[in-house]
Amino acid sequence: MYVRNLRAYYTIHKLYSEYNVYAVDGVNFSLKQNEIVGIAGESGCGKSTLIKVLYGLISPPLNVYSGEIIYDLGNKVINILSLGEKELENIWGNYLAYIPQGSMGSLNPTMRIKDHFINLIKHKTKTFDKTLIEESIAKYLDSLGLPIEVLTSYPHQLSGGMRQRIVIALATILQPKIIFADEPTTALDVIVQRGIIQLLGRIQKEQKSTLVMVTHDMNVHAELTQRMFIMYAGKIIEVGSTEDIFEEPLHPYTYFLINSLPQIGDKSRKLSLSGKPPSLINPPPGCRFNPRCPYAKDICRREEPPLRDVDSNRLVACHMV
Amino acid sequence: MRAVSSNILLDVSNVTKIFKIGGIYFGEKLTAVDNISLKFMDDKKIILSIVGESGSGKSTLAKMILGIEKPTSGSILYRGKDIFKLNKKERKDFRKDVQPIFQNPYESFNPLRKVDEYLYSTALSYLEVDRSSLEKVIEESFSIVGLDFERVKGKYPHEFSGGELQRVAIARALITKPHLLIADEPVSMVDATLRMSILNIFSELKEKLYSSIMYITHDLSTAYYISDYIMVMYRGSMVEYGNTREVLEEPLHPYTKILLESIPKPNPKLRWREEIKLSGLEVKEFEALGCKFSNRCANATEKCFKERPPEIVLNERKVCCWLYSH
Numbered sequence: 001m002y003v004r005n006l007r008a009y010y011t012i013h014k015l016y017s018e019y020n021v022y023a024v025d026g027v028n029f030s031l032k033q034n035e036i037v038g039i040a041g042e043s044g045c046g047k048s049t050l051i052k053v054l055y056g057l058i059s060p061p062l063n064v065y066s067g068e069i070i071y072d073l074g075n076k077v078i079n080i081l082s083l084g085e086k087e088l089e090n091i092w093g094n095y096l097a098y099i100p101q102g103s104m105g106s107l108n109p110t111m112r113i114k115d116h117f118i119n120l121i122k123h124k125t126k127t128f129d130k131t132l133i134e135e136s137i138a139k140y141l142d143s144l145g146l147p148i149e150v151l152t153s154y155p156h157q158l159s160g161g162m163r164q165r166i167v168i169a170l171a172t173i174l175q176p177k178i179i180f181a182d183e184p185t186t187a188l189d190v191i192v193q194r195g196i197i198q199l200l201g202r203i204q205k206e207q208k209s210t211l212v213m214v215t216h217d218m219n220v221h222a223e224l225t226q227r228m229f230i231m232y233a234g235k236i237i238e239v240g241s242t243e244d245i246f247e248e249p250l251h252p253y254t255y256f257l258i259n260s261l262p263q264i265g266d267k268s269r270k271l272s273l274s275g276k277p278p279s280l281i282n283p284p285p286g287c288r289f290n291p292r293c294p295y296a297k298d299i300c301r302r303e304e305p306p307l308r309d310v311d312s313n314r315l316v317a318c319h320m321v
Numbered sequence: 322m323r324a325v326s327s328n329i330l331l332d333v334s335n336v337t338k339i340f341k342i343g344g345i346y347f348g349e350k351l352t353a354v355d356n357i358s359l360k361f362m363d364d365k366k367i368i369l370s371i372v373g374e375s376g377s378g379k380s381t382l383a384k385m386i387l388g389i390e391k392p393t394s395g396s397i398l399y400r401g402k403d404i405f406k407l408n409k410k411e412r413k414d415f416r417k418d419v420q421p422i423f424q425n426p427y428e429s430f431n432p433l434r435k436v437d438e439y440l441y442s443t444a445l446s447y448l449e450v451d452r453s454s455l456e457k458v459i460e461e462s463f464s465i466v467g468l469d470f471e472r473v474k475g476k477y478p479h480e481f482s483g484g485e486l487q488r489v490a491i492a493r494a495l496i497t498k499p500h501l502l503i504a505d506e507p508v509s510m511v512d513a514t515l516r517m518s519i520l521n522i523f524s525e526l527k528e529k530l531y532s533s534i535m536y537i538t539h540d541l542s543t544a545y546y547i548s549d550y551i552m553v554m555y556r557g558s559m560v561e562y563g564n565t566r567e568v569l570e571e572p573l574h575p576y577t578k579i580l581l582e583s584i585p586k587p588n589p590k591l592r593w594r595e596e597i598k599l600s601g602l603e604v605k606e607f608e609a610l611g612c613k614f615s616n617r618c619a620n621a622t623e624k625c626f627k628e629r630p631p632e633i634v635l636n637e638r639k640v641c642c643w644l645y646s647h
Contacts, residue, residue: 042512042513042514043512145596160375189374189375189539190374190539190541190580190583190584191374191579191580191583191597192374193583193585194583194585194593194597195597197585198593198596198597202596216512216513217513217585218513218587219584219585219586219587220585222585222586222587222588222589222592223585223586223589223592223593242589243589243590246587246588246589256514257513257514258587260513260514260516260517261513261516261517261542261543261587262517262520262542262543262545262546263542263545263586263587264541264542264545264569264570264581264584265545265570267545267546267566269521270517270521270546271517271518271521272484272514272515272516272517272518272521273514273515276482276484276485276512276515277482277512
C-alpha cells in the first residue's frame with residue numbers, strides 16, 4: 001500500500017468567508033504487509049485525520065485536495081479515493097478495519113455482544129447459517145484469550161477494558177489485511193492498556209496483517225511498533241524504525257517528544273517546549289516547527305525542509321540534520 | 322496541647338464514603354473510599370501523590386476534602402474544626418486556604434466569560450484589597466506560573482491552549498495564597514510537550530514554601546517526578562504509602578508492583594515478556610470480604626480472600642498486605 005502527495009483539508013464556511021484547516025498537507029509513505037507502524041504526534045497534528053482518509057472515511061467538511069492512496073489487495077489494485085459507496089462497504093471490514101477513538105462507547109447498549117458479531121458477519125459475508133456463525137465467533141474469542149461468557153452480556157455489564165477488547169475482536173474477526181487503530185488505549189488504566197497492546201500485537205502476529213497504531217503516547221510506540229512516522233502540524237517530519245528513533249531521534253521535535261516526560265528512576269529536571277503547536281489554518285512559513293525550535297536558523301523560517309533520506313529506511317525533514 | 326494541634330492544617334481521619342446504587346429497596350452499596358487517613362501540616366510543605374486507576378476512589382477523596390461530598394463516616398478537620406460544621410467566616414478561610422485545580426480547564430471556565438473576570442472576582446471576594454492593588458495581587462500570582470497578565474486580559478477561554486488555560490487556572494487558585502492545592506489530574510488533558518511546564522510550577526510552589534499540593538493522578542511517572550510522598554489506592558482502600566522514591570523504586574505491595582511493570586518503557590529493547598491476565602467484571606471487588614486485590618494477586622493465599630489485610634508499618638512506610646505480617 002502506498003500514499004502519494006496526500007492533501008486533506010477541512011473546509012470551514014463562515015458567513016461570508018471560507019477557510020481551510022490544513023490537517024494533512026502533502027504526505028507520502030508506504031506500508032508493507034505484516035508490519036506494525038506507529039503514527040505519533042500531539043493533538044491536532046493531523047494523525048487521526050490521516051488514518052480516517054486512509055480508511056476512506058471522507059465526508060464534508062473533510063475534503064481531499066490531491067493525492068492517491070493505492071492498496072494492493074492481492075487480487076486487485078485500488079485507489080480508495082476513487083471508490084464509490086458500495087465498493088467501500090465491501091472493503092471495510094473485509095480488507096480494512098478501523099478502530100476509531102473512543103470506540104468502546106460505540107457498542108449498542110440494547111444488544112448482546114453476540115448479536116453485534118452476528119450482525120456484522122451476516123452483513124459482511126452474506127453467511128446466514130446461525131450455528132456456523134456462532135461457532136466461529138466462539139472460536140475466534142477463544143483464540144484471543146477472551147472469556148466466552150461475555151457473548152451473552154450486554155455492553156454495560158462489562159468493564160471498559162473488556163468492551164475495548166470486544167471492539168477490537170469485532171474489527172478483526174474477518175481477518176482484514178490492514179487494521180487502523182486510533183488511540184485504542186487512551187483513557188484506559190495502565191494494566192488494561194497493557195492487555196490491549198498485547199491483544200493487538202497478538203492479532204497482528206497471527207493474521208500477518210498490517211497494524212497502523214495512532215497514539216500520542218511514545219511509550220506505547222516503544223512497546224509495540226516496528227516502524228514510526230512522527231507528525232507535526234499536518235506533515236510527516238521523521239520516519240524510521242522504532243529502535244532507531246528511540247536510540248537517536250534526528251528531528252528536534254522527536255527528541256522532545258521522547259525526552260520531555262519523566263521516567264521512574266530518573267529525577268532529573270525536565271523542561272517543556274516553549275509555545276504551542278501552530279494553528280493549522282495559517283501555519284508558519286518555512287519549517288512548521290521553527291517558532292518552537294531551539295536550533296532554528298534563518299533558513300528554517302524561509303524554506304520548508306523536504307522529507308529526505310539520511311540513511312536506509314530513515315527520513316527526516318530538518319535543515320539542521 | 323493546643324499548640325500542637327494548630328500546626329495541622331488539614332487532618333483527614335478514617336474517612337469512608339459509601340454510595341448506594343440502584344433502587345431504594347434493592348440497592349447495592351459501593352464503598353468508594355474505605356477508611357483513608359492523611360494529614361497536611363501548616364509548617365511543612367509537601368507534595369503528596371494519590372495514585373490509582375479509575376474507580377480507585379481518588380477523586381471521591383478529593384471531593385470530600387474540598388467539602389463537595391460528605392463522608393459516610395470519619396472526619397475531616399481544618400485547623401481542628403470539622404469542615405462540614407464551619408461558620409461563615411471559617412468557611413471563607415477554608416476556601417481561601419484550600420484551593421482546587423481540576424482536570425479539564427475548559428470546563429472550569431465559563432466559555433462566555435472573559436477569564437480575567439474570574440481573576441478579579443476571586444481576588445475581590447477573598448482578599449480585602451481595594452481596586453488599585455488588585456492588579457498587583459493578580460500579577461504576582463501570574464508571575465509564579467510564568468504568564469504575563471497583560472496578555473491574558475480580555476481573552477476568552479477558547480483563545481488559550483489547554484496548557485496555558487491550566488496555568489491560568491493555577492494562577493487563579495494562587496490569588497488567595499492558599500496553603501493547600503487539591504489538584505485532580507491536572508495534566509492529563511495537556512499535551513506531552515507542555516505537561517512539564519505545569520508540573521514544574523507545582524515543584525516550585527512547594528520549594529518556595531507557598532503551598533502543599535495533593536496531586537491526584539493515574540500516572541506513576543509524573544508522581545515520581547514531583548511528589549515527596551505517595552499513597553497508592555485500589556478500589557477505595559490504601560494499599561501502600563510512603564516516601565515516593567522508596568515506594569516506586571522498591572514497591573512492596575503486589576498491586577504496586579504490577580502497576581509499575583505495566584507502564585510501557587520508552588525503550589523498544591525492553592518490552593514485556595509475559596502476557597497479562599485481565600478480569601472481565603470488576604464491580605464485585607469493591608465488596609470483597611478479604612483483600613480487594615486477592616482475585617488478581619499472584620501471591621494470594623486463602624487468608625487473603627477471607628480477611629482484610631492489616632496496615633503494616635515498616636519504618637516510614639505503610640503497606641496493607643498479608644505478605645508482610647509476621
